[in-house]
Amino acid sequence: MNPRKYLTVYKKxxxxxxxxxxxxxxxxxIDLITAILSLIGSIFLLSIFFQNSxxxxxxxxxxxxxxxxxxxxxxxxxxxxxxxxxxxxxKHIREGTLDFVLLKPIDSQFFIxxxxxxxxxxxxxxxxxxxxxxxIKINQIDLNLSFLILSLITIxxxxxxxxxxxxxxxxxxxxxxxxxxxxxxLRSFLYIxxxxxxxxxxxxxxxxxxxxxIAFITTIPSEVFLGLSQSWKILLEVIxxxxxxxxxxxxxxxxxxxxxxxxx
Amino acid sequence: MMFNLINRKIFTLLKVQYxxxxxxRVEIALWAISGIIPFFMLNIWTNNNLxxxxxxxxxxxxxxxxxxxxxxxxxxxWVVFSFEEDSLMGKVSPYLIQPLNPFLRYFxxxxxxxxxxxxxxxxxxxxxxxxxxxxxxIPKLGLLLLSIVSTFLSFLIQFLIQSIVACLCFWTExxxxxxxxxxxxxxxxxxxxxxxxxxxxxxxxxxxLTPFPYLIDFxxxxxxxxxxxxxxxxxxxxxxxxxxxxxxxxxxxxxxxKYTAMGS
Numbered sequence: 111m112n113p114r115k116y117l118t119v120y121k122k123x124x125x126x127x128x129x130x131x132x133x134x135x136x137x138x139x140i141d142l143i144t145a146i147l148s149l150i151g152s153i154f155l156l157s158i159f160f161q162n163s164x165x166x167x168x169x170x171x172x173x174x175x176x177x178x179x180x181x182x183x184x185x186x187x188x189x190x191x192x193x194x195x196x197x198x199x200x201k202h203i204r205e206g207t208l209d210f211v212l213l214k215p216i217d218s219q220f221f222i223x224x225x226x227x228x229x230x231x232x233x234x235x236x237x238x239x240x241x242x243x244x245x246i247k248i249n250q251i252d253l254n255l256s257f258l259i260l261s262l263i264t265i266x267x268x269x270x271x272x273x274x275x276x277x278x279x280x281x282x283x284x285x286x287x288x289x290x291x292x293x294x295x296l297r298s299f300l301y302i303x304x305x306x307x308x309x310x311x312x313x314x315x316x317x318x319x320x321x322x323x324i325a326f327i328t329t330i331p332s333e334v335f336l337g338l339s340q341s342w343k344i345l346l347e348v349i350x351x352x353x354x355x356x357x358x359x360x361x362x363x364x365x366x367x368x369x370x371x372x373x374x
Numbered sequence: 375m376m377f378n379l380i381n382r383k384i385f386t387l388l389k390v391q392y393x394x395x396x397x398x399r400v401e402i403a404l405w406a407i408s409g410i411i412p413f414f415m416l417n418i419w420t421n422n423n424l425x426x427x428x429x430x431x432x433x434x435x436x437x438x439x440x441x442x443x444x445x446x447x448x449x450x451x452w453v454v455f456s457f458e459e460d461s462l463m464g465k466v467s468p469y470l471i472q473p474l475n476p477f478l479r480y481f482x483x484x485x486x487x488x489x490x491x492x493x494x495x496x497x498x499x500x501x502x503x504x505x506x507x508x509x510x511x512i513p514k515l516g517l518l519l520l521s522i523v524s525t526f527l528s529f530l531i532q533f534l535i536q537s538i539v540a541c542l543c544f545w546t547e548x549x550x551x552x553x554x555x556x557x558x559x560x561x562x563x564x565x566x567x568x569x570x571x572x573x574x575x576x577x578x579x580x581x582x583l584t585p586f587p588y589l590i591d592f593x594x595x596x597x598x599x600x601x602x603x604x605x606x607x608x609x610x611x612x613x614x615x616x617x618x619x620x621x622x623x624x625x626x627x628x629x630x631x632k633y634t635a636m637g638s
Binding site for chain 2: 140148314
């Protein structure tokens with residue numbers, strides 16, 4: 111493990127994938143409009159929920175907007191890093207090009223997870239950050255150092271959990287070959303992250319905290335923003351994150367033993 | 375004679391595509407699962423008693439969302455993604471030589487996929503009824519037939535819109551980003567996430583002039599037995615098809631003239 115080597119390689123990845131993505135400049139403009147419309151759409155949906163009821167699942171509209179902001183940031187990160195890379199795994203395995211990745215003198219998980227980048231997701235991240243700043247203003251949250259550190263930690267944990275989930279599903283491709291649709295299933299479940307966990311019924315709440323930890327992904331960081339979160343919840347999130355990261359790594363190494371290449 | 379020939383063409387196409395789709399049973403099952411977002415939305419609605427304000431009972435709302443799920447299952451269109459891949463890979467060239475519009479082939483693919491999907495949708499509905507036994511109902515035969523017709527019309531509208539977008543591939547190569555842009559208003563305005571009756575007045579005043587409420591809200595209301603304007607809805611669907619079809623014909627004929635056979 112040589113961090114400097116990985117950094118240089120990553121810089122090269124950035125350069126090549128940005129260069130190829132910028133070929134389609136109008137696409138980036140369209141993606142910007144899509145990101146804005148999608149945010150407007152979710153706020154519109156939220157406003158329908160709130161038009162007749164002041165509080166949903168214990169959250170006011172202004173507070174629920176924080177969840178929306180965090181979701182938008184995470185969705186942007188998914189679109190920038192996870193989605194373009196991990197859909198590529200399917201292609202690698204179907205066409206047998208994973209052989210070339212495994213032969214390279216570099217960690218295969220690193221190569222597969224960071225090879226590509228899709229700049230249009232940046233716009234969503236920026237939109238989400240703006241929404242969060244707006245929320246900090248309307249909810250009159252006072253910024254202090256411990257708040258900043260805690261919210262940063264929880265958001266980084268969310269990103270790691272999200273990454274592990276994506277990577278986990280993509281790894282199953284080694285057995286099932288076409289998991290493109292499985293990532294669609296994950297995507298539709300993640301959609302729930304736009305809403306406070308408490309607005310769902312008890313059984314769904316359990317499902318979304320244990321099986322697919324959407325609770326950890328958006329709700330806990332939002333609670334930290336509002337200063338509602340107890341410290342045990344934050345600690346739990348950190349533990350869950352480590353658990354997810356380690357398991358997904360182990361699972362990848364385990365799955366590789368079953369890789370038999372294609373058409374050869 | 376002529377009619378017979380066309381009939382045989384369509385029949386053969388369907389048969390071939392159906393056996394093709396049966397190969398991808400697991401993928402289609404996963405795809406069906408990824409459409410369960412309406413059920414999560416239903417959970418938010420009923421768990422927070424949001425439906426009291428729009429005068430729809432819990433039972434009627436759960437039927438509405440189940441029907442919305444069904445209508446969505448049988449009106450999903452992905453032609454733009456297939457066409458984009460085929461046109462980037464140069465596969466469109468051999469199709470163009472054949473005395474058959476390539477879009478008929480995609481059309482048959484969609485129909486075959488819907489037939490394959492049907493049993494999975496039924497299984498999901500079965501589970502839905504286990505959890506919500508009070509919402510079991512048998513739709514009136516007339517309404518059932520009408521809703522099948524209107525679901526098919528909704529599928530046609532979406533197929534035409536996406537085919538028009540797909541034809542833009544002749545000019546821009548990557549048309550799927552435009553499709554993602556159009557998908558956003560479809561998602562939020564079609565009634566998949568919230569019934570159109572619940573929309574605020576400033577949206578309701580113009581939304582019935584757009585094609586969106588006729589994609590999911592109208593057929594789902596019809597099937598679930600909620601109140602809706604049957605003749606108005608059907609005629610709007612037909613008007614939209616009549617408007618979109620000439621546009622497709624026009625863009626297809628000018629697009630094929632521009633075709634440059636990439637990748638071959």
